[in-house]
Amino acid sequence: MAKSKNNLKYIPTEIEQKWQKKWEETKIYSPNLDKPFDKAQGHRPFYNLMMFPYPSAEGMHVGNMYAFTGADIYGRFKRMQGNDVFEPIGLDGFGIHSENYAIKVGRHPKEQAKISEKNFYRQLRATGNGYDWSRTVETYDPKYYKWTQWLFIQLFKAGLAYRKKAPVNFCPSCKTVLADEQVIDEKCERCSSIVEKKELEQWFFKITKYADRLLNGLNEIDWAEKIKIAQKQWIGRSEGMIINFGGIDVFTTRPETADGATFLVLSPQHPKAKEFKSKDVVDYIEISTNKSDEERRREKTGVFTGEYIINPLTKKKIPVWIADYVLMGYGTGAIMAVPAEDERDREFAEKYKIPIEKTSLSAKPVGEKVVNYHLRDWLISRQRYWGPPIPMINCPKCGWQPVPEEQLPVLLPDVKDWKPLGTGKSPLANHPEFYKANCPNCKGPATRETDVSDTFLDSAWYFLRYVNTEFDNKPFDELRVKKWLPVNMYIGGPEHAVLHLLYSRFITMALHDLGFIDFDEPFTKFYAHGLIIKDGAKMSKSKGNVVVPDAYIKKYGADALRCYLMFTGPFSMGGDFRDSGIEGMSRFLKRVWALASGIKGKDADPALDTFMHKTIKSVTEDMENLNYNTAIAHLMEYYNELHYFYTKYKILNIKYCKTLVLLLASLAPHITEELWNNLGEKSSIHQQSWPAYDSKLLVENEVTIVIQVNGKVRDILKIKSADVKNQKDVEHFASLSANVKKHLDGKKIKKVIYVEGRIINFVLNS
RNA sequence: GCCGCGGUGGUGAAAUGGUAUACACGAAGGCCUUAAGAGCCUUUAUCCGCAAGGGUGUGAGAGUUCGACUCUCUCCCGCGGCACCA
Numbered sequence: 001m002a003k004s005k006n007n008l009k010y011i012p013t014e015i016e017q018k019w020q021k022k023w024e025e026t027k028i029y030s031p032n033l034d035k036p037f038d039k040a041q042g043h044r045p046f047y048n049l050m051m052f053p054y055p056s057a058e059g060m061h062v063g064n065m066y067a068f069t070g071a072d073i074y075g076r077f078k079r080m081q082g083n084d085v086f087e088p089i090g091l092d093g094f095g096i097h098s099e100n101y102a103i104k105v106g107r108h109p110k111e112q113a114k115i116s117e118k119n120f121y122r123q124l125r126a127t128g129n130g131y132d133w134s135r136t137v138e139t140y141d142p143k144y145y146k147w148t149q150w151l152f153i154q155l156f157k158a159g160l161a162y163r164k165k166a167p168v169n170f171c172p173s174c175k176t177v178l179a180d181e182q183v184i185d186e187k188c189e190r191c192s193s194i195v196e197k198k199e200l201e202q203w204f205f206k207i208t209k210y211a212d213r214l215l216n217g218l219n220e221i222d223w224a225e226k227i228k229i230a231q232k233q234w235i236g237r238s239e240g241m242i243i244n245f246g247g248i249d250v251f252t253t254r255p256e257t258a259d260g261a262t263f264l265v266l267s268p269q270h271p272k273a274k275e276f277k278s279k280d281v282v283d284y285i286e287i288s289t290n291k292s293d294e295e296r297r298r299e300k301t302g303v304f305t306g307e308y309i310i311n312p313l314t315k316k317k318i319p320v321w322i323a324d325y326v327l328m329g330y331g332t333g334a335i336m337a338v339p340a341e342d343e344r345d346r347e348f349a350e351k352y353k354i355p356i357e358k359t360s361l362s363a364k365p366v367g368e369k370v371v372n373y374h375l376r377d378w379l380i381s382r383q384r385y386w387g388p389p390i391p392m393i394n395c396p397k398c399g400w401q402p403v404p405e406e407q408l409p410v411l412l413p414d415v416k417d418w419k420p421l422g423t424g425k426s427p428l429a430n431h432p433e434f435y436k437a438n439c440p441n442c443k444g445p446a447t448r449e450t451d452v453s454d455t456f457l458d459s460a461w462y463f464l465r466y467v468n469t470e471f472d473n474k475p476f477d478e479l480r481v482k483k484w485l486p487v488n489m490y491i492g493g494p495e496h497a498v499l500h501l502l503y504s505r506f507i508t509m510a511l512h513d514l515g516f517i518d519f520d521e522p523f524t525k526f527y528a529h530g531l532i533i534k535d536g537a538k539m540s541k542s543k544g545n546v547v548v549p550d551a552y553i554k555k556y557g558a559d560a561l562r563c564y565l566m567f568t569g570p571f572s573m574g575g576d577f578r579d580s581g582i583e584g585m586s587r588f589l590k591r592v593w594a595l596a597s598g599i600k601g602k603d604a605d606p607a608l609d610t611f612m613h614k615t616i617k618s619v620t621e622d623m624e625n626l627n628y629n630t631a632i633a634h635l636m637e638y639y640n641e642l643h644y645f646y647t648k649y650k651i652l653n654i655k656y657c658k659t660l661v662l663l664l665a666s667l668a669p670h671i672t673e674e675l676w677n678n679l680g681e682k683s684s685i686h687q688q689s690w691p692a693y694d695s696k697l698l699v700e701n702e703v704t705i706v707i708q709v710n711g712k713v714r715d716i717l718k719i720k721s722a723d724v725k726n727q728k729d730v731e732h733f734a735s736l737s738a739n740v741k742k743h744l745d746g747k748k749i750k751k752v753i754y755v756e757g758r759i760i761n762f763v764l765n766s
Numbered sequence: 767g768c769c770g771c772g773g774u775g776g777u778g779a780a781a782u783g784g785u786a787u788a789c790a791c792g793a794a795g796g797c798c799u800u801a802a803g804a805g806c807c808u809u810u811a812u813c814c815g816c817a818a819g820g821g822u823g824u825g826a827g828a829g830u831u832c833g834a835c836u837c838u839c840u841c842c843c844g845c846g847g848c849a850c851c852a
Contacts, residue, residue: 226770226847233769233848240852252852265852297850330851337852343767344850374851497847567790568778573771576778584791590805630780633789640789647806706785711833713785739819753832759784763832 010593012557016670020125028684029130031084033467033480046083047484048075049463049523051492051500052137054092054455055116060123062547062577063532063539066565070529070628071491072129073566076666077623078489079130080690086484087130088466090137091117094145095455096174096190099386103419109386110414113140123549128558128669130686135469139458144465145388146409147475148458151507152380153391153402155205158514161380163400165201167269167289167328168379172196175420176383179454180376181234181499186293189499194292200424203390203451205378207506211235213520214375214505221521224528224572230497236374242332243367246309248272248320251331254341255367259313260359261336262349264320265302269328276305281322288324300325300348311336313363323348331372378503380454383426385418387452395439395446403448404440410448426450459500460507463487463522481517490523493531501526527626530574532565547577559668560586566628566667589671592639596661596675601651610700611641612659616693619663628667635664654679659691707734708761709743727754734760 023029037045050071053064060068072087079085093113101116102109117138124131137144155161169178173193177200182189207214215235218228240253245264252258266273268285276282284303288296302323311318325344326335339349339356349356381390389410391403403410413434418427428434428450439446461475467484468476486508492500504522512520531538534545552561564585568575615638622631638660646652658679665672665685676685703724707715715737724730731752734740744762753761 229770230847236848236851238851250852254852293850300850325850325852327851335852342852344852347850372851374848494846570779578778578791580791581778587805588790594805629778630789633780636789704785708784708833711784711831716785742819751832753784755784759833761784761832 010590010671012559012589012670013554015674016126016128016553016558019670019673020128023130023684023686024133026684027134028686029085029087030132030134031086033086033484035084037084037483043082043084045484046075046078046085047463047467047487047489048078048085048087049466049487049490050087050089051490051496052090052092052459052462053120054095054097055113055120059116059119059548059550061539062549062552062561062565065123065127065549065561066532066574067491067493067529068124068129069127069562069565070571070626072127072131073562073628073666074489074491074527074623074626076130076669076686077690079686080662080666080688082689085130086132086467088135088137089124089129089131089133090139090462090466091120092139092455092459092462093117094139094387094458096176096382096384096386097455098140099384099420100174100190102386108418110140113138126553126558127549127562130669135466137462137465137469139455139462140386142409142411143472144462145412145458147465148388148453148461149391149403149408149410150405150475151461151511152388152453152457153405153408154514154516155510156392156402158510160206160209160510161203162206163201163203165199166204167197167199168202169195170198170200172422174384175422177202177379177381179379179456181378181502182456194294196292197289198424199289202379202381203392203449203453205380205506207378207503208373208375210506210509211237211373211375213509214502217505217509217521221524221526223523223526224494227494227497227501227526227528230494231502234375234498234502238372240331240370240372241365241367242370243312243336243365245312245334245336248309248334249332250334250336251370251372252336254338255365256361256363257338257341257359258336258365259311259363260338260340260357261311261313261318262339262355262357263318263337264309265323265326265335265337265345265348266305266320267326267328267333268322268324270322270326270333272334273305273322276307276322278306281305284322291324296324300344300351302348302352304352313365319354321348321352321354329376330374378454378506380457381451382454383424383451384420385412385415385427385452387455388412388458389428389434390449390451390453392449393437393439393446394449395442395444397444398439398441398446401440401446412452426452428452456499456503457507460503461511463490463504464511464517476516485517486519486521487523488525490526491529492526494528527572529571530569532568532574532577534577552582556582556586557589557670559671560589563589563632563667567632569629571626571628588636588639589668591643592660592664593671593675595639595643595646596657597678599646599652599654599657599679601649602653603649603651604653604655605645606701608641608645608653608656609697611638612656613693613695613697616659616663616691617695617698620690620693623666631663632667635660635667638663661685662688662691703757705730705733705757706759707737707740708759709740710764711761714740714743721757724757727752727760730754730760734762 050068075085075087099109102112169183171178171188171193173191183195188195238253240251241255242249242251268288280303302321305320307320308317337345339346340358389412391410393401395401435448435450437446437448464476467480508522509520511517534547539546564582615634618634619631642656661672661675673685701721702718703721705717706713717733719733748765750763750765
């Protein structure tokens with residue numbers, strides 16, 4: 001029986017902490033991962049995953065909270081819809097970002113990680129998200145990175161990890177090399193320093209081997225279109241032809257222009273370029289190697305080698321040049337230059353006075369059809385401290401050997417001189433006690449790899465570990481993985497389109513091919529959420545516009561902040577954070593509280609029933625599409641209706657309130673739990689079934705018909721549904737309207753458009 | 767340059783081709799109160815009008831349609847991705 005609780009005030013902080021504690025004690029968000037899926041019972045496993053945060057600052061800001069909350073709401077909704085929801089959380093705390101923060105605050109990364117972990121988890125608990133706290137994953141935990149190292153070894157054994165000397169991106173500020181994907185506009189993805197090119201020997205993953213599968217797999221998954229496009233662009237498949245020009249292979253996508261090729265250009269890194277010994281050429285190669293991309297782009301430069309070759313189509317002698325507008329990393333590192341057709345070639349030809357000749361556009365050169373990709377192999381090595389040591393040993397006799405699996409993890413030693421050196425070597429290179437090892441093969445003296453692996457390797461497989469955290473003897477259990485993966489819903493920021501999301505797909509495909517898992521796409525559905533901005537700009541410390549949630553939670557409660565954040569706009573678009581907005585949301589929750597606490601009476605009302613069922617329908621659809629802003633708007637309308645009814649009749653059936661509270665439960669989990677309890681319910685609201693609507697009850701007994709004359713609204717009629725059976729009835733009612741009569745007066749009606757139950761339009765002869 | 771997403775009141779925003787501006791914020795007025803706050807009620811795109819009513823309005827312009835924020839075309843502006851990729 002509902003009691004009057006009018007005297008109880010809504011004090012968010014009290015009820016929120018109470019329920020957070022209770023939820024954790026009763027483990028309502030910790031599903032039994034091993035319980036076999038019983039179709040009859042209908043509780044499907046649903047893996048609801050959000051991108052885990054990297055704790056690089058003092059704590060999380062409302063931008064982070066926005067993302068986590070939006071994802072949590074979806075998980076709660078799915079749970080109420082009858083799914084067995086697994087929603088884990090962890091920290092991506094290994095890697096450059098966390099280490100850079102540690103450098104900034106002058107603390108050892110390991111010590112800082114402990115502080116960050118405590119703070120982040122405290123904040124995440126305070127937002128009331130329904131995580132399974134018994135299964136967190138921290139990437140810097142040896143129990144986790146043991147398996148990151150194991151993964152490296154599997155890839156090495158499969159020939160997917162290899163070393164090569166190549167010009168690589170080097171960040172002078174982070175003092176390490178970076179993968180192509182981590183260079184944005186020639187700047188470091190982390191610290192925005194301009195990256196340099198260095199020729200170094202490094203570890204790579206053969207992601208290019210998967211280029212076509214990474215491309216084709218996109219057709220099989222339900223991902224935000226913009227992410228798919230970004231990946232497609234990054235993989236950059238282009239079909240073309242290799243043509244042999246006097247012993248030099250060139251790649252072109254336009255073979256039909258080959259008869260217009262008036263010179264040949266080699267990249268300075270092309271092996272053939274090194275065969276020219278003239279001082280001009282040697283100097284040019286030297287200079288261009290040290291140029292930044294930006295310098296190279298500013299002006300095209302090159303040097304004539306003194307050699308000519310024959311264009312096989314025209315049989316004419318054409319000069320061979322070396323120029324750094326041709327990149328070694330794409331195609332064959334050599335091009336046929338067709339200045340008549342290609343703007344870049346023309347620019348170069350004009351500068352160096354090379355003849356420009358027309359092409360027939362129908363040349364048919366002898367060549368081999370090939371496919372080229374923009375995608376490069378993934379550079380894994382980092383000359384840093386705070387990451388998993390790459391588990392490899394170099395033996396002077398046997399070469400590179402993987403660390404035997406029983407010796408994993410290769411523990412990251414606690415050292416005092418952990419800061420990056422900038423010498424092209426990791427700080428661990430100063431620690432013989434770490435790097436001195438015996439060759440696993442011949443047992444002779446050997447040295448360990450001192451570089452650590454890229455952070456993106458840590459996060460490329462964490463979703464597999466969440467369902468397996470208790471196993472120390474294996475990275476993942478076959479049955480667990482079979483039951484829970486691939487991830488049903490993955491929610492995160494679109495900024496990881498070509499980083500984390502691409503790497504995770506690659507690692508999953510590799511694990512699939514090695515026989516460890518039976519699926520090759522990790523995330524069935526990916527939803528890209530928008531960003532919360534402040535004063536028109538992305539939140540960042542340098543701009544000084546970071547909003548921390550703690551004070552708002554204290555003042556208004558997590559529920560108000562959650563709902564407010566979701567109400568700013570569509571979840572996929574983000575929104576602008578304003579203090580005034582949260583006041584309004586806080587008011588709404590107080591009103592709901594007052595209504596649900598003061599409720600009395602038993603009578604149901606047919607009109608209210610229709611309103612309720614319509615609300616259930618629209619809120620359900622909104623939640624499914626993650627349109628939380630309109631879901632909240634519909635709940636507000638519903639509340640307004642209930643409130644109007646209640647003030648008028650002083651009586652309200654309790655079912656209307658229960659529905660309101662149930663529909664609001666995933667958005668505002670604490671207040672609804674408390675109200676549910678106050679309404680006399682014993683079990684948690686978060687384990688209730690999502691309300692269902694009856695489509696028979698959606699029909700209102702009154703219809704609103706808009707009367708138009710020549711497309712302009714002249715009257716709006718509310719008529720009993722029973723009285724309007726057809727167009728004739730509507731025309732009859734319309735003819736009674738004085739205003740409509742006035743506009744139709746003396747005019748000839750050309751035709752009448754009638755849309756049932758909506759609109760009637762009289763079109764006049766003009 | 768190519769690809770994608772946007773542009774609607776004072777503000778955040780809503781609208782299966784069918785009443786443009788739901789829902790909220792802010793503002794104005796009122797009730798309650800000794801007062802303040804909270805709460806509640808009313809008004810709030812714009813122009814003409816006492817009102818009834820009418821005109822104009824979704825970045826600009828054209829088109830399709832009885833009817834366009836919505837579909838098509840040409841532009842302008844903002845944001846994001848890719849790019850000496852041959």
